[in-house]
Amino acid sequence: GQQLNQSPQSMFIQEGEDVSMNCTSSSIFNTWLWYKQDPGEGPVLLIALYKAGELTSNGRLTAQFGITRKDSFLNISASIPSDVGIYFCAGPTSGTYKYIFGTGTRLKVLA
Amino acid sequence: SAVISQKPSRDICQRGTSLTIQCQVDSQVTMMFWYRQQPGQSLTLIATANQGSEATYESGFVIDKFPISRPNLTFSTLTVSNMSPEDSSIYLCSAGQGSVTGNTIYFGEGSWLTVV
Numbered sequence: 043g044q045q046l047n048q049s050p051q052s053m054f055i056q057e058g059e060d061v062s063m064n065c066t067s068s069s070i071f072n073t074w075l076w077y078k079q080d081p082g083e084g085p086v087l088l089i090a091l092y093k094a095g096e097l098t099s100n101g102r103l104t105a106q107f108g109i110t111r112k113d114s115f116l117n118i119s120a121s122i123p124s125d126v127g128i129y130f131c132a133g134p135t136s137g138t139y140k141y142i143f144g145t146g147t148r149l150k151v152l153a
Numbered sequence: 154s155a156v157i158s159q160k161p162s163r164d165i166c167q168r169g170t171s172l173t174i175q176c177q178v179d180s181q182v183t184m185m186f187w188y189r190q191q192p193g194q195s196l197t198l199i200a201t202a203n204q205g206s207e208a209t210y211e212s213g214f215v216i217d218k219f220p221i222s223r224p225n226l227t228f229s230t231l232t233v234s235n236m237s238p239e240d241s242s243i244y245l246c247s248a249g250q251g252s253v254t255g256n257t258i259y260f261g262e263g264s265w266l267t268v269v
Contacts, residue, residue: 073255084245084260085196087154092255130195132258139184139249139256140211143196 044069044135046144054150061118063147065131074114075132075141076105085130089116123151155180155248157261165267171234174264176246181226184249184258187219191242199244202229236268 048065055061065074073092077085089100091107091114098105102119114131131144156179166172176185185202200208200221208221223229233240243265249258 075257077260082263082265084157084159084243084263087257087259090255090257132196134256139251140186140198140201141247141258142198143188146195 044133044142046131046133046142048129048131048144048147050147051145052148052150054152055121056152057121057123059121061121061125061149062115063117063129063149064113064115065144066113067133068112069136070111071114071133072111073134074105074107076103076114076116077130077132079128079130081127088129118149121149121151125149126151154257155182155250155259157246157248157259159246159261159264161264162262163265165269166236168237168268170236171232172236172266173230173232174244174246176229176231176248176261178227178248182248182250183226184251184256185223185229186247186249186258187221187229187231188245188247188260189242190245190263196245199231202231233266236266238268241266241268 046067076088079085089105094111095109096107104117106115129147132141158177187199188196190196198211199214200210202208202221202223204223220232243263245263246261247258
C-alpha cells in the first residue's frame with residue numbers, strides 16, 4: 043500500500059537555526075498536509091498544500107508541494123524552543139478522502 | 154477549521170473491559186475518522202465513521218473489536234472492546250470538510266488509554 047517516509051527521523055538543532063525536513067512517497071498525492079504534535083496532545087494542522095509546486099507559509103514555517111507530486115518539504119526558520127515536537131506529513135490515499143500519515147520527524151531544540 | 158472535543162482524555166482500564174470514547178465536533182462535517190497512535194509511533198487509520206450507516210474499517214481492524222457509531226454529522230463514538238495491554242494507545246478522532254481548494258482534516262486532543 044501507499045507509505046509516506048519522512049526524514050530525518052529526529053534532529054537536534056540550536057535555537058535560531060533553520061530546519062528542513064521532507065516527506066516522500068512512491069505514489070502520487072494530490073494533497074499534502076503538515077501537522078505538529080506536542081506530547082500528550084493531538085496533531086495540529088500547520089499547512090495544507092493542494093497543487094504541485096505550491097509554496098505556502100505560516101509564520102516561520104514554509105512548506106512546498108513537490109513538482110513530481112511524490113514529495114513535500116517543510117522548513118522552519120529561526121527555530122525556537124517551542125518548535126519542539128513531532129512533525130507529521132499526511133496525504134490522502136488514492137481516490138479517497140482517507141489520510142495516511144508519515145513516519146514523523148522528531149525535533150529537539152538545544153537552547 | 155473544526156473544533157473537536159473528545160472524552161475521556163485519559164483513562165486506565167482493566168483488561169477484558171470495554172471503553173467508549175466520544176467525539177463531538179462544533180460544526181457539521183462530512184468526514185469523520187478514528188485513528189490509533191501507539192506509543193512512539195505514527196497515526197494509523199482505524200475506520201471512517203459514516204453517518205447513519207456502518208463504519209468502513211481499514212485492514213487489520215474489525216467491527217467486533219472497534220464498534221463505531223455516528224448518529225449525526227457532529228458526533229461519533231469509538232468503543233475499544235475486550236481490552237488487552239496491546240490496546241494501550243492514543244485514540245484520535247478527526248473530522249474534515251471539503252472545499253473548493255481541497256480537503257483538510259483536524260484532530261481532537263486524543264484519548265490516552267492505558268490497559269492494565
